[in-house]
Structure formats: C-alpha cells, structure tokens
Amino acid sequence: MSKSKIVLVVDVSSTALQAAVSVMTQYLSHRLYNYPENQIAVVLVGTNNTDVSHLTGKSDHFNNIVISKPLLAGDKSLFDFIQDLPEKYGSDNVRVDLIPALEVAARLFHQEKAKTHWMSENRIMLFTDENGVISSNISYVAKEMNVIKPQIIFKLIGPDLEDSQNLSGNLKEMYNLCAEVEQGETLSTEDALTITRLYKTKKVRQTPTFKGCLEIGGGTKFPVHIVTKIIPTSHQQSLKMCGSTGETVVRDRVYHLKDENQTQIDPDCMNKGYRYGKTYIPISKVDASLMSMESEKELALICTTKRSNIRREELCGKHAYSVIPPPSDSTGGTGLAAFATALRDLDMVAVCRYVKKNDTAPKLCCLFPNVKSYCATLMMIDLPFSNDIKKAKFPKLRSEPLPEQISAIDKLIDNMDLSTKPEFKPSEIGDPSIQRRYQCVAHRALHPVKPLPEMDAANFFNTPKFEGVEDVAKECNQVFNIKIVESKIKKRTAGEMFSTDNVDFKTEIKKIKKEDISFEDLLGAGAKIGTTTPVQDFQLACTKLGVQPACEMMSEVITKLVEHQGNNIADCLQSIRQICVKESLFELFNKSLKEWFKSEVVKKICKEGSLSLIHKGECSSCPVTEVESECFIRGDELLQAMEEDDDDDLLDML
Amino acid sequence: MDSEFEDPFENEVEEEGSFSYISTLNGTLCVVDCSEEMLVKDSETGVSRAVLALEAIKATYCNKLISGSLDHLGVILCGTDTKTNDYDGLHVLLPLDTPDKTCVEVLQKTSNEFASGKFQFGRGQVYSPYHLLWTCNSTFTSCVKKLGSRLVMIFTNVSEPHNLDPKTRQLATTKARDMSELGITISIIPLPTLDGSMFEIEKFYSALVPDHEVTNPTKDIEDLSMRVHRRESKVRMTANINFVVNPELTIGVQCCNLFGEPAAKHVNLCSKTNQPVVTVSSVVRETDRAVLLPHEVYRSCKFGSETVIFSKDDVEQMKVRSDKGIYLIGFRPAGDIKFHHVAGKSTFIRPSEAVYNGSTDFFVTLLTRLQAREKVGIVHCVPREGTPGFIGALIPQLEERDEDNEQIRPMGFHIIRLPFADDIRKLNYEPSIEPNAAQVDAAKSLILKLKAKQFSANLLENPEVMQFNKTLEAIALEKETIEETDDSTKPDVESMNKRAGKEMSLFNDVAFPAGYSIPDECRKPDYKRVIALVQNRSREGTLAKVSVADLKLYCQGVRLKVPSNAKKGDLVEAVTKFLG
Incomplete structure (x- = not known):
C-alpha cells in the first residue's frame, strides 16, 4: 500500500467539520508514518469560491469546489492546512451538491498514470453530514469511479451513520452510492475516531512462503501453501543513522592486528575462527562450504504422535504458520480438511521435516489442526532439536504447605481470575514500544521544536484491577511469613562514611588509632590462637599475655592441628620449642610432644626437622639427656627401652 | 560482526527479551576410583567400569570443546600407585583447566590402556578418601580464575573404600562438610557392582553427602554421559529477580534458560598468521569523510516527505521503560493459552530465599495449587531494567523422575512468552468443502498407522549443528575425513510405505477422485x-x-x-x- 493515492473530499459546510479534522489528522499521521510515499490531495466542497486549476481538460462546470492540495507526498504544511480548516471555512461556506466533488476526485486519479501495482490503492474519503441537495446522477459518478484502476476504495464518513437501516433523504442516497461503488463503505465519525485513536501497524499482504506438498511416505500428497500467522513485528521504520541535519553517514570499519604497529588487515584476508576449548580454529571459506548442507525443498511427515508429547515450554520458535490448500483447489482442500479433522478428533499432531528452500537447514516442525466452522486447515510451529534442550538437574524443593496456606493461595487464585475480565486478553495487547515510537515520530514531525511527549499511559497495557486483592495478598504474606532478609553488612553511602557527624564511625576510627592495642582488642575478647596464622598469633600472645599462658594456648592449637592434619604443624613446633627452651618450659613441651608424637605426621616432621625433646644441653634443669632426646625421634622401641633403663639407672645412682 | 561494535539502537528489539545473567565459569573435578572392582572387565559387555567412567568424562570434555565454553574440568584417579601432594594412591590425570584437544587424547589413551589391561599408574592401592577430598579442595582453591560453581563427581562402584579406619572416616566427613560450606558440591555417580548387589550409599558416601539422591547404577555409556552432563550443567546461570504478586506481596525467584541453543560465536582471524583481528568502526559523514563522535550521530525516520531527526538523548527517551521484575496480572484456565501463540524461548523460574524469607513455601504452594486446578498465571515480565518487557504465561511443572530415580524434570514455573497483538496476522481462509465421514475415517486410520508412541523433542539432533560440530572437530583434530552426518530429520519413507501403504492408497481413493492432479x-x-x-x-x-x-x-x-x-x-x- 506504500504507493497509494488518497483524495480527501471535505464538505466545509458540514456541522461535523471539527470532528472531521480530528479524524483526518489522526488518520493521515498513521498513514504517513506507515507509508511515507503515499500521495494525498485535499478537495474542499461548499466553498464560496472555485479553484480547479489543478485539473487538466474541461473543468468549467464545477462550482464551489477548491482543490487545495494536489496529489503530493504529505508534509507538515498539509497538517497545518487541515488544522486551520474550521477557522477558515467554518462560517464562510454554502450548501451545495457533493457529487461533482467526487467527480473532481476521480478525475484527479485519471490524470495520473494508471499503473496497477500491488502496492498501490486509490482511496476517496468523503467527510460530510450531508444536509445539502443532490441533483446529479449518482449512477453516473459511481460508474466513473468504478472504471479507475486500481479500484477506488470509497469511504463515507459523517455523523448519524451508525444505523444503516434507518437512513433518510440525502444520507440514504449517499449510502446507495457507497453500495454502487465496488469498494464502498460508510463509517460514523465516532467510529472513525475510535479506530484512528490507536496506532496500528501496517497490513501485510498474505503471501505464501512455501508452495509445495505435504508428503506422507511415498503415497499421499497434499498440495499446500504456507503463510505466516505469527511473526515478531519490528518497528515500522528503523531509525537510520544520520548527521545533525539529516545528512547521510556511513559506517567505516577498519581491521587490524593487536600488535604494536596495528597492522591493517584486508577484509578478504580474514577467516572466521570458532572456539574449540582453549584455542580458536580458523575456518576457511572452503571449509565453510563443507559445513553447509545439501537439502531439497520439502515438507515431509516424519511421524504422528499424541499432542501431549509436545511440551509447550520447549517450543523456542518465534513464528507460527498456517498451512492452507492453494486457492481454487477445492478437492485438495477437502483432502487437507479430512486430515486436519482426523487429527483433531484423535487429539494428535504430525511431526514434519520442513525445508523452506533448496540447500537450507532442515527444520523440525509440528502440524496441528485448526478446525473452524467453514474450513479445516493446519497450523505449523517449529519444534526444538535435542541440542536446544538443556538437561539441568535441580535440587528437590521441599515444602509441606499448611491447610491455611493452601486456602490463602486458593483465595488468591479465585480473586485474580482473569476470565472475569474479558477485555484483558493477552493476545490483544499491543506492543507498547511500537506505539511509543509512533507517538514520538508523529509528535516530532508536527512540532519540530518541542521536546518529546511523555509516554501515553493509554498505549501501555493497563493491567486489570481486582477488588479486595490487597487483603488476600496481606493474608498470604502473613500465613507464609514472608520477610525481607536483612542484609548482614549495613550498606553505607560514601557521604555517611566521611561525614563528620557520624558518631559511630568516629569512635571506630578512634579505637583503631589507640596506641595501646591489647591482644584482646586485636583478636576480640576471649581470643585464641587461630589455626590459620598460629605462629604470628603465638608470638603476639607471648609478648602481650606472658609466655606461660601463650605456650599452653599454643600447645592446645597444635593438638588440634595434629588431629586435623593441618599443614603448618612444623612451623608451630619450631616456634613453641624455641620459646620453651628460652623460658625453660621443658616440662610443658616434652609432655605435649610425647602426645603429639603418636601421630605419623608429627613423627615425620620431627625426623625431618630434628625436633626432639628438650634436653639437658639446652636447659640445664631438664632431666632429659641428649642421648634420650635423640633416641626419642629415632623410634618408639628404643625410647621405651631407654626409659626403662633410665629408671634403673636413677635407682642405681640413688 | 563483533557484537560490541554493533549499533546499540539497532539491537534494541533483540535485547529486550533476554535475561541478563551473572556469567561465571563452572569448575568440575571428575574422580575415577581405580580399585580392583572398577578395573575388572564386565562379564557381559567386556568393558570395565573405569573405562565406562573415562568414556563418559571424555564425552563431557568433547561437549565442552565443541561448545567453546571456558569452563574448567579436571580428572583425578584414585587407588593408583602414584603420589600427589605426598598422598599415596592419588594421580592427577588432567589438572583443572579449560580443556583443549590434548585432554581428549590423554583420556582416550588412558581408556585404551585400561581396556587392554595395562595400568601405567598402578591399580587397586589403598587411598584415603580424606586425602582425596583434601586434594580436590586445594585444587579448587589454587585455581586462578574465579569459579561460579565447583563440583566434585566421584565415579565408583565400591560402597566403602578399602581399609577405612574410623579416624579417616571421621576426617573425610568433616572435610566434606567444610567443602560444602565453601560451596563445593560433591556428587556420587554409582556404577554397577560386580556381583550385581546394590550400591550401598549408606555405608560411607551418604556421610559425605547427606542429602544425596540415590540413583540406580547404569552400564550404558550414553545414559551415563547424560547423567554426567546433567550434573555438570546443574548449577548454572541464575539471575535473581522479584516476583511481585501484588504491591503487598513480593517473593524472590531465580531464573534460567533451559531451552534454545545459542549460535556459535566467532572471531576474525588473519588468514596468514591466524592472529585475532580487531575491528574498529566509526561513523563517517559521506560528503567530507569527517568522523562523527557518538553524540554527533543522530537518528532519522521518514514521515511523509518530512525527515524527522532525533538526538541520542531523544532516542533514550523514546524507549519504553519498566522496572525489572515479574508482575503477576492474574490467572486463567490452562486451556486458554493457545498452542500456536509462540514468541520465543521460555524461561524457567525457581524460588530464592536470598532476599525474601518464605519464598519457597509460597512458590511451591502456588505451583501445586495451579497444577491441581489446571490454571496458569499471566505475568508482565521485565527481565531487564528499563525495557518494556513482555506478557507471559506461568506454566506450573511438578518434579518428574524416571524409573532409575534420575530427575527428568525439576519443579518450577516456565514463563512462556506470548506474542503481542501486533505480531499476530489476520489471515483470510477460503471456505472449504467439508470432508465426509469416509474421508475423515480413512485419514484417521492413516494417522494411527504412523503414530510414534514415545515421541519427544529431544529425540532428534539438529543436522546443521551436527555437521558444523563434526567439521570443526575434524579440522581441530586434523582428521583426514569428516564423519558423515546422517540427517535425523529425513523420514523413513520405505518403512512408512510398508507400514501404511494400504491406508495411504485407501485415503487417496476416497479423498482424491480419479483425474485429480496436484496444481503445478x-x-x-x-x-x-x-x-x-x-x-x-x-x-x-x-x-x-x-x-x-x-x-x-x-x-x-x-x-x-x-x-x-x-x-x-x-x-x-x-x-x-x-x-x-
């Protein structure tokens, strides 16, 4: 429809002129956004003067008709002109016969080259309240209009046209004219206003994307056409890049290596690289040709199956198609209808392989019946392949709802029942971003200097309201005990952190600045030597708490580490031994070491680092001799023997 | 073209739908028990359990390679003669890293050796499960990359490791608990025992993984690979989002995409050196080739003969914005959702207690009640801040398990995208002559003859993707020939004719009168x-x-x-x- 021509015939003597202006403004701005190439003419009738200079040929029998705008692409001046109509002609007009104006309109089409194109249509829209006289021959004009190709679509728009049965006088005559014109239609002003209020995307001609046969095995073939039923609509026009005054711009792409010189690369000297683990595998054009598949255009049945085997959530496609018989093939249509009806009766679907064109990737599709009272056809949707389905495992959700929880949920479901709101049907909600784009473009075109308007709330889907739903929600909140989890770390803004009146924070800083930090302050009250940095903790504890309690603490930690086979035992042993030697705490150390020594790990560490019992050579008061100490790390048996010997020796000495 | 250089405005329609995820790497360590029981060949199949496990791991590696993901994998053998970190009986076959093609070769070699009875690393030695877990833990902690999930998978058919003393048992249990607190998941993959007795998880492993679900062991390599794959891809891609039932009632949910495979991404490489190529794009005025800065680039659109111009700020203002979240609109009978109203991939949601306590209880109760009452929810779903969002249907799904107690479907809601009114075209249908009863009956018998009882969408592989993967693999591994892809979507015409030939000709006779020919x-x-x-x-x-x-x-x-x-x-x- 992008090459259409529209002639607006406006009866300026009409009482509904203001309403007509509103309809025209809305209609034209939809039209110009959808089809910028449309040509629009305005013919005024009922004016005091006459100006038909735009017509070629004999035109002297026309009176009170002005061709204000010839057939031209629409722009802002057209809208300004329409806006000014009531002011200019509201009082300055006469009631005349409208039929000659239609003749003028028809002749405007005539003088254009009559080239039939599927993208073009001719349109006459007559805005009137029809209270004038009709003296001309209606059938003559109708005949005149009907000969023009492509056929004229004639719309009569005026008040009181709702009830076509009870029309009187001139209105009835005009109505008859509509009936005589092959594509005539009447519309009341109110209806026209409602229709043009919401922006609608342009209509798309129904063209088959596939013509072929649905093949079942080698035996049965149904001739079919496939037409698109559902397709994601993009915006009517994409926003093209341009300079600040609308000048053309182009995108420049440069390819270079990541080296120092940024060596430029010719786009022809590039291969695509696909990730394979850590590396990229280059795929040359020859390799790429190996990857493409050879396939032949077809729609072939693979199997039939129960409808319940197709899971709704698994469908990933964005398109749905209608599979219909070719027009004018009624026999084939009946065959397809029989197949569709049988599928419906059995509640089954047909799984098919679909190749749209030769050498394109085959798709998996599912055909299911679409049976209406007057025809039975099939619908087609894409099915996922096994690659499309991720097999993820999730932990079980454990919950045993209480009876009051169940009843609260039931109340919620009953309350928010959308079947009581017929006006809210998901499939009837328009895409708000499409409406918004139109709103902004139309606004900017008609008011170039004004800022963009706010989003029109009416264009966004309005969710239905349910009475008393708040109470039910509150009840649910209560029975399920839903609470916001308080974040453990209190978030503070930078302002709070650095503000000088923040008392808490100031004291915190003070605390850190205190010079005499005690061990408790650093590690918290009741702190113990930790297992992560035991050596450092131990050294700190020695200076702050005294050696004896620190060593006791440390030996406890080592016991724990030995139990859990920590990896820093060696360092711990080394440091505690040093301190114990220095402070003559040999009893504590030797006693503990004997305990720890039962562990294989400690044994190994002691052997490697020759860490043994503290002996006389190190602490003079220690009863353990150097030999005993050495024997200790060498082995249990020797030590035991020695210990026994020891006792004897001592006795002997005494 | 590299996506980062694409025009952000041109992409806006595409972007609106998808959820943004916290994308992180997954780390998985596979542990194969090399005890005597694992290495003995099966009397029926002649394949040992360890080989089975290695093959399944190899399949996982191959999957990872082909998918081009950067996830980390590693393999540890236990019960070997070697030492790792001074611990007896452990051998790191493959360190935790992004796999490359050598990994597959190593796995293949090891598997071949095992199959031929050669054991390079020794066999059947005693090892301590505590040391094993300790090694796994330290492998994860020493990994430089930040891992989003960490999983240890243990393949074994020995219910209780040999020579297990109470102390080691205690230590292993404690270690396992510590690891689970650190977010490391341990999963046991039981393999069939030699004598056909049950794998008794209670003997030892249930102490490591208290809430482990017991599945029946399997000998089938494909089945095993599938299980490994399921576990491996288990904890993935979650985004937290609020589910707003009403301004008075909000719960927290997590969402993830379970369906739809993204297309393979590519980079440009220089054909001579195979070095990656950087693309720099700029916008240039056509007349004087002057480079325009981003704020100097305007957008234009036609309105009649007028050209309407928008600045960058205007374009931002033109976008429809909603706050991120899933907003419940109401409920409808399940039958109201039309089968053909498709508008893209669905999203799976599960409750999350991270922000709202009590979310799980509410979620599960709502789900079970909707399921029982055969209703669905209608929601306005805004996956990203500042996008208009879309209308979706909440379809409840209960948990389903197969006869081996393996989870087939998890519990949760699917949010199905519904098309907007603009997306649905009004079509003209030509009235057709109603078929008579004989014709419908003939069609019925034909349909029933061609029925597949167990059809499900995951039976057939995408031949195009298979072909791509096979070619890529062949080039990567420098194979001389590319394996033929058999197109799984090709119908088996011969057996169809054999099965339903009679019904076909009967149907042709009643539906298409003699002399009927298909339009040209x-x-x-x-x-x-x-x-x-x-x-x-x-x-x-x-x-x-x-x-x-x-x-x-x-x-x-x-x-x-x-x-x-x-x-x-x-x-x-x-x-x-x-x-x-």
Missing part, C-alpha cells in the same frame, strides 16, 4: 527434464533457445549459483561455463 505450483520441479533439455541444446549449440524459466530451474537443479535477477544472456553464459 505445488509440484516438485522436474529437474531431470530440464537437465536433459539443457544438455541436449548445449550439445547442439542452441542454448539460447531454452526459456529463462528452464535455465533458472536448471541452475537450481545442478546447484549453480546465479543472481536472481540474471538476464538470459548471463544465464546462458553461466551455463555454458558450467558445462565447460
């Missing part, structure tokens, strides 16, 4: 005739006499590429050149 436009082009014709004419040297339509058909038939608007002269030239 729906017939398959007769390539044979055209090829013969063109060859004859070419021999005679009168190629110019063949009609344009036939020439085009010939090019199609012999897969000769010509521009669609080619003139007769061009066609003749192309065909002559083609025929030599």
